[in-house]
Amino acid sequence: MTKLRLAIVGAGPAGIYAADLLVKAERHFDVSIDLFEQLPAPYGLVRYGVAPDHPRIKGIITALREVLDSGVIRFFGNVRYGVDITLDDLKKHYNAVIFATGAIRDASLNVPGIDLEGSYGAADFVSWFDGHPDVPRTWPLEAQSVAVIGNGNVALDVSRILAKHADDLLVTEIPANVYEGLKASPVTDVHVFGRRGPAQVKFTPLELRELGEMNDVDMIVADEDFELDDASKAAIESNKQVFVINKVLNQWRERPVGQASRRLHLHFYAKPLEIVSDGAGRVAAIRYERTKPDAAGGVVGTGEIREIPIQALYRAVGYFGSPLDGIPFDDHHGVIPNHEGQVLDDHNEVIPGVYATGWIKRGPVGLIGHTKSDAMETLSHLVRDQANWWSPADPSEEAVPALLASRGVAYTDLEGWHKLDQHELALGASDTPPRLRIKVVPREEMIEISRA
Known part of the structure; x- marks a missing residue:
């Protein structure tokens, strides 16, 4: 059976839900999904864009955690697209990429x-x-x-x-x-x-x-x-x-x-x-x-x-979205030009193997429900586009960790996120009065705890 090696850039709700929906979708091929995130921790704007006095909204993290902990998705945190891993790298190791980088400006x-x-x-x-x-x-x-x-x-x-x-x-x-x-x-x-x-x-x-x-x-x-x-x-x-x-x-x-x-x-x-x-x-x-x-x-x-x-x-x-290295960008609307998630070039033609979902696709509107339907639209094209997927020279799952290590990238993985998560929960429990969590803020400290 054919196997889709898929990279998703961005580990907020848009990227995680896209991964989850693809795993659960009806398809005639196996999937292997790697999730790349520039921060050492996942969840994007749910972790860093929701006010701390909104615990009900942060409950979304529970659903996202279940997806990551399912065991079918790999997480690579503290990896900057365009610096630590490039579009050429993705083409060498994957059949396609979905950009789910959101809008943070x-x-x-x-x-x-x-x-x-x-x-x-x-x-x-x-x-x-x-x-x-x-x-x-x-x-x-x-x-x-x-x-x-x-x-x-x-x-x-x-x-x-x-x-x-x-x-x-x-x-x-x-x-x-x-x-x-x-x-x-x-x-x-x-x-x-x-x-x-x-x-x-x-x-x-x-x-x-x-x-x-x-x-x-x-x-x-x-x-x-x-x-x-x-x-x-x-x-x-x-x-x-x-x-x-x-x-x-x-x-x-x-x-x-x-x-x-x-x-x-x-x-x-x-x-x-x-x-x-x-x-x-x-x-x-x-x-x-x-x-x-x-x-x-x-x-x-x-x-x-x-x-x-x-x-x-x-x-x-x-x-407002931010441009991505090697990917077309609409400076007026702050999005990646696309047709239902298929990324378009400067001539309005579909670029094979490159997709978008979430706010970088449609702009910063809509709630979590919109994020899921948005991902389904993108994934419907990804599944149908099998004939136009990239043909990677080295699709092995061992290749990407080795590549990042060779470049000295101190990437964090899912086990590392669990360590950081438990550390933050313990800090909150030991506070007076006790709190649910106290975030570790410095990037270096997040990485050190995750990679311990």
Whole structure:
């Protein structure tokens, strides 16, 4: 029987689910799958892109762990595609490759002053508070008043971590340096800006409810933002999720405020126009225009300009993919050009043996359910494309570990991840009070524990 030797680059949910679905799929060939990840640990944005006070979402890791522990997939961590292993290497040792590298950069925002000192991308901040090994371990939390631009779940995560009292995060896996940084933060006010109304937000009811459960934080919403047009009313009546969000926001309007030491302000119908400088290159204020409904679900400007003093700003307007060595890349959309997961060249022709799935395929939209259906679409082409697979010169399973070792790559494997996992769980259990886990942050220490 024919055997497919498959490389998957990226060990987040997209890559792991693609591997699992292929193993379980109906097919007329055997499979051997190697999963490559640039970090020493697997799980991608589930480990490094979900706020530490989201244990329910991190439960996804349980399902991913079952896939990795099934014994049919090999894991190679701390391996950088394009550096430690190249496209030519993959062609020599595999029949095909699926890129599942996700999107980890911040999307840009074309607003004057966005590059001032004190203006940050949400993705970098999330990586910091999640203990990503490749970002600095300090963060400048010096502002009393902070702006967050965006009306999606990442904007809510960032806003919640900024506004929440650090002691309330001690039950989570928050790294010690992150706790210390947040503990010293002088923040009193966090302002969240969205250019459309409360019926058009992109966050989910669960995320919104969690925002309102913070200790000693007032939720501030303005009555003027709830004069709904017919399109907004129709959305509330026809969409259960929008209905729940509207209900939660209206409950906050009735809450008494004024006693908490911190405030989180939600500004709807607010289009950022400029980040104002203090004259010395630092963020001093955000200037925005009030918008209003256009009767079709969108908004138009009113000409009314407002300004709020701030000392820091975070843009949470989406993630963006990164180019990969030897693979076509769409610089405008931040994805690999593809047709249903088949990677396309500059002439829009299918490149044999090269596939994509997840956010690097479709952009940073959708939840885990979308990731699975997305992988199935890609895999359907991979299975049908058997006649166009690569013909590797050395498909032996021993060849790749030997290649990495010859290049001095300190790669981690599944056994190594189990060691690191148990080490982090033990650190959490021995803490006072006990916690589920304490992450090891430095890359070198992660590798040392994994390869012990």
